[in-house]
Each structure stands twice: as C-alpha cells, then as structure tokens.
Amino acid sequence: MDLGLQDRVALVSGSARGIGKAIAKVLLQEGCFVVICDIDEEKLAKTESKLSNYGNVLAVPTDVTDMGDVKRLVNTAVEKFGTIDILINNVGIHGGETPFHELSLDDWAAVYDVNIKGTVRVTKEVLPYMRKQGWGQIINIASEAASQKILSPTTTPQRL
Numbered sequence: 001m002d003l004g005l006q007d008r009v010a011l012v013s014g015s016a017r018g019i020g021k022a023i024a025k026v027l028l029q030e031g032c033f034v035v036i037c038d039i040d041e042e043k044l045a046k047t048e049s050k051l052s053n054y055g056n057v058l059a060v061p062t063d064v065t066d067m068g069d070v071k072r073l074v075n076t077a078v079e080k081f082g083t084i085d086i087l088i089n090n091v092g093i094h095g096g097e098t099p100f101h102e103l104s105l106d107d108w109a110a111v112y113d114v115n116i117k118g119t120v121r122v123t124k125e126v127l128p129y130m131r132k133q134g135w136g137q138i139i140n141i142a143s144e145a146a147s148q149k150i151l152s153p154t155t156t157p158q159r160l
Contacts, residue, residue, distance in 0.1 A: 014091035064118030
C-alpha cells in the first residue's frame with residue numbers, strides 16, 4: 001500500500017506495544033521516519049529494536065504528564081529529523097479491571113492527566129512545526145475504556 005507518506009516524520013505516543021507499535025510499524029513500512037515514545041523504557045527499547053528492521057525509528061522515553069519530558073521529546077525528534085509532519089496521540093491509561101463506580105477521584109485525575117492533558121501537551125508542542133510548514137496531520141486515539149459497562153449485563157435496569 002502506498003499512502004504517499006515517504007520521508008514524512010511521524011511521532012507516535014504510547015508506542016511500546018499494542019496499537020501504537022502497530023501504527024509505528026505501518027508508518028515505517030510506508031517510508032516515514034518514526035519517533036516512538038512511551039513511559040515504559042524497557043518495552044520501548046525492545047520495540048525500537050524490533051521496529052528498526054522496518055526503517056528509521058527513534059525511541060524517546062517520555063512521561064506525557066511532565067511538560068519537560070514532552071518538550072525534550074519534540075526537541076529530540078526535530079533535532080534528529082528536522083520537523084514533525086504526523087502526530088499520533090495514542091497514549092492512554094484506564095482504571096483496569098476496577099468498575100467505574102469504584103474508581104477513586106485520584107484514579108480519575110491520573111487518567112485525565114495522561115489521556116487528556118497528555119494529548120494536549122504533545123499536540124501543543126508539535127503544532128508550531130506543522131503551522132510553520134503549512135502542513136500536518138494529527139490523529140487522536142481514544143481508549144476502549146469509554147465503553148466500560150457500569151452495570152453488569154445481568155443487572156436489571158433500575159432508577160438511581
């Protein structure tokens with residue numbers, strides 16, 4: 001498949017595993033230079049090693065809740081590749097197996113800080129490069145946790 005992305009620079013957050021890793025692989029196969037980032041340094045290094053078979057990939061360990069880390073991520077990407085053309089905001093956490101009604105406010109604050117504010121932080125740092133060159137693509141990926149059932153499937157609906 002040819003998506004016309006040859007020599008574009010893509011940054012994919014949350015890319016040490018799962019959908020982020022798969023997206024990074026496809027972008028490399030399409031001829032992009034790809035920057036991957038994740039908070040899990042060990043998995044990120046393993047992913048970089050595997051993805052390097054498909055093209056030019058750079059791993060930058062990043063905590064998207066830390067604006068200094070985000071600035072370092074974007075600066076490192078631009079120093080290496082000159083710009084950022086494509087941003088895939090894929091980073092995200094959720095409450096795991098804990099039912100919605102049992103999550104503490106602190107748990108929700110952590111989810112919000114990573115999933116929402118993390119996406120905003122990275123986008124804010126990347127946008128000036130896209131605006132300067134007059135071109136860019138930003139794709140935001142949301143978690144399947146949004147579809148978590150509040151009541152079990154066997155629960156009879158009741159007025160709350």
